[in-house]
Amino acid sequence: MPNLDVAPRPLTVAGLFAGIGGVELGLEAAGMQTKLLCEWWEPAQAVLKHRFPDVALHDDIQTLQALPDVDVVTAGFPCTDLSQAGRTAGIHGKASGMVKHLLELLEDASPRWVVIENVRNMLALDRGTAMEYLVSEFERLGYTWAYRLVDSRFTGVPQRRHRVILVASRTEDPRSVLFADEAQERPESDYREDAFGFYWTEGNTGLGWAQDALPTLKGGSGLGIPSSPAMWVCNAEPGRAIVTPRIEDAEELQGFPRDWTQAALKVARPGVRWKLVGNAVTVGVSTWLGNRLQNPGNVDETGQLILLKGMKWPTAAWGNSGERWSVSASLWPEKHPYRNLLDVVDASNAAPLSLRATTGFHTRLLKSRLRYREEFSQALKEHSEYMAGSISAA
Numbered sequence: 280m281p282n283l284d285v286a287p288r289p290l291t292v293a294g295l296f297a298g299i300g301g302v303e304l305g306l307e308a309a310g311m312q313t314k315l316l317c318e319w320w321e322p323a324q325a326v327l328k329h330r331f332p333d334v335a336l337h338d339d340i341q342t343l344q345a346l347p348d349v350d351v352v353t354a355g356f357p358c359t360d361l362s363q364a365g366r367t368a369g370i371h372g373k374a375s376g377m378v379k380h381l382l383e384l385l386e387d388a389s390p391r392w393v394v395i396e397n398v399r400n401m402l403a404l405d406r407g408t409a410m411e412y413l414v415s416e417f418e419r420l421g422y423t424w425a426y427r428l429v430d431s432r433f434t435g436v437p438q439r440r441h442r443v444i445l446v447a448s449r450t451e452d453p454r455s456v457l458f459a460d461e462a463q464e465r466p467e468s469d470y471r472e473d474a475f476g477f478y479w480t481e482g483n484t485g486l487g488w489a490q491d492a493l494p495t496l497k498g499g500s501g502l503g504i505p506s507s508p509a510m511w512v513c514n515a516e517p518g519r520a521i522v523t524p525r526i527e528d529a530e531e532l533q534g535f536p537r538d539w540t541q542a543a544l545k546v547a548r549p550g551v552r553w554k555l556v557g558n559a560v561t562v563g564v565s566t567w568l569g570n571r572l573q574n575p576g577n578v579d580e581t582g583q584l585i586l587l588k589g590m591k592w593p594t595a596a597w598g599n600s601g602e603r604w605s606v607s608a609s610l611w612p613e614k615h616p617y618r619n620l621l622d623v624v625d626a627s628n629a630a631p632l633s634l635r636a637t638t639g640f641h642t643r644l645l646k647s648r649l650r651y652r653e654e655f656s657q658a659l660k661e662h663s664e665y666m667a668g669s670i671s672a673a
């Protein structure tokens with residue numbers, strides 16, 4: 280008789296391209312144990328050494344000789360060449376091409392699971408060839424793969440962030456991890472109308488507009504240190520209606536404890552923390568994933584359709600041995616209680632957007648063909664006037 284009192288052995292993890300450990304923190308919250316981290320960027324290493332002091336840290340994946348004997352290999356490989364914010368050189372670009380080292384390491388390893396995370400644009404890039412390359416490589420190595428696009432807001436954080444999660448295995452069914460949960464999109468009533476996020480650096484062709492949320496925190500642009508998004512607080516005092524959140528707010532919007540990246544300050548300028556946080560996986564996403572890796576669920580196979588080579592990649596799919604199916608799965612596997620934006624960002628403590636940034640953005644917006652709320656334009660005008668007044672009064 281098996282002893283049912285004995286807890287199952289926790290799954291072990293090797294985290295490649297570990298960044299600040301968003302994947303590993305979530306997997307550990309689900310009960311797993313990290314055995315190896317691989318990350319070459321000094322500020323990220325400083326955070327990992329501080330937050331995972333007992334875990335071996337290797338620097339460059341190109342010099343990693345072999346993977347340790349672990350159950351799960353994770354790899355949020357660089358999105359610099361894939362994201363719209365980046366250079367879009369593609370999957371074989373200098374940064375994103377690093378994924379080939381993961382594939383080489385997998386030739387001689389037998390983890391139970393491989394987990395990859397990347398930007399939504401990976402599905403569309405080069406008319407789907409980036410994705411085609413990845414899944415064909417997994418198929419060549421004998422893996423069954425599945426992926427699902429998810430929105431971080433399912434975890435309850437007020438950040439609209441769409442990311443592709445791909446799970447592959449030679450021995451298990453990745454569908455039982457990715458498609459066992461379906462919660463459908465949040466109702467509109469979850470979102471309040473008292474704060475809106477936007478990118479003040481945009482305003483020509485888009486706004487990054489988000490209701491009761493911030494738009495995706497960015498990290499991978501490669502064009503320098505990314506700026507924070509801004510928010511419009513509708514009923515704020517003059518001078519506090521257009522503000523930018525603090526880095527600690529951003530950490531919380533990614534599911535990390537506040538100050539998670541503080542150790543980076545030992546080796547880098549404060550702005551670097553935005554890049555670290557913007558690069559990361561939302562911790563609640565990897566916690567969901569970790570729970571399912573430990574305890575795979577049942578899959579409803581209805582709604583699957585054959586996916587032919589060359590067809591547009593859908594938001595969820597799976598395949599093996601050259602056969603592929605699209606899956607009808609929403610961006611919302613679970614639905615955790617929503618934390619409203621003003622409950623995470625203390626607007627009274629956030630920095631007002633500068634006069635220059637506000638007027639620049641407002642001018643672009645007025646010249647653009649974008650649709651926006653008249654009250655928003657009015658709030659930008661009043662904020663500029665207030666900031667101009669406070670400068671001349673000083």
Ligand SMILES: C[S@@+](CC[C@H](N)C(=O)[O-])C[C@H]1O[C@@H](n2cnc3c(N)ncnc32)[C@H](O)[C@@H]1O
Pocket residue numbers: 296297298299300301302317318319320323338339340341355356357358377555558559560
């Ligand atoms: C998209 S980020 C991953 C973020 C991570 N999943 C997290 O939650 O923080 C990609 C990471 O890969 C790292 N990286 C890029 N090339 C590398 C290499 N050759 N060896 C090790 N790490 C590398 C980058 O420094 C960056 O931190």
